Amino acid sequence: MSYLPYAVAAWLCLVGLAGVATSKNLIHLAVCLTVTQSSSYVLLLSVGYVEHGKAPIFKGIPLHSTAVDPVVQALTLTDVVVSVVVVALILALALDAHRLSGTVDPDGITDFSG
């Protein structure tokens, strides 16, 4: 087997962070953050993979088949929910920023207060 899935997770994390740091648009920034967060899904699902394991759903497969770890899959579910709500909050803040300063470029928002 290989380390490729872990490398993919690391790459997604780095590339997303680079996007967040260099973003010129708050909506683009939210998408970049989603990419970073996707790396955690890849990592979680990779660490739970059992070689030749099936999905941990014992409908149609015998009860004692080798299956992958269900714990990390349940954690990924939580992760996705958190990702969705974080994006929703960032987009709401982006709307507010646009209303107050007329721009969605993080560098263009100069006067912070409150």
Add this chain to the structure above:
Amino acid sequence: MSRRVRLALLTPALLGLGGLFAWAIAGLPEFGDYRGPYGYVLNQIVVPLRHSTNVVMGTTFDVRGLDTMGEEFILYAAVVGVTLLLRDESGAGRVERRTRRARSDTVRLLGVLMIGVGLLVGLWLVAFGYITPGGGFPGGVVLAGAIVVLYLVGSHRDYGPFRNEHALDPFEGLGAGGYVITGLAALALGLQFLTNLFGYGKAGTLLSAGSIGILNAASGIAVTVAMLLLFAEFLETYVVPLEPEDVGS
């Protein structure tokens, strides 16, 4: 901070982080070489003990049911947060808006078909969540997605009921509250919070898994309504100028 300074700081930081990742990965067991006991243990015990053939949902709603309650309230808190952020107290810009209906019959027909198929798939994902792949969380998102297609192919007015917060709020309460009440019911009977109360039924049928089915349905409702509430909040701030031919249509 200027762009150049930021890039100058970013590059070494990312290289350093990448190096740390490489170091960490080198210490991990190879992909597929799973060692932890928990996955194996749950795969062995959840079906015999809880009769939930989908072990992921059995884990989500039983083994770590308390965590999932927290997760539901994360979603709830986000809806409250977005509502507070976007609420325009002055009431300015609160014009009754009407958008154009999609004009193309093909788009409308395909859209209506998508709504039907989406609702069906969503309901199936929620209803059979503890038997086959699915569950209240993914199913709820599909259901909300199917309803939002109505906005895309219909008009603002067709979508009316689904952006009415006062109509949606009781359902959000039912979803989030139903979860907590199921947990409290066990306490009232002198058991631990969220103890699986009902008979486990026959594994692989809808009448199985006890409380898991109820918690699954409650989170299905909570997720669907939370997504609709989020969408309704964003919709409220979205202003579309009326085109002359649309006035009165």
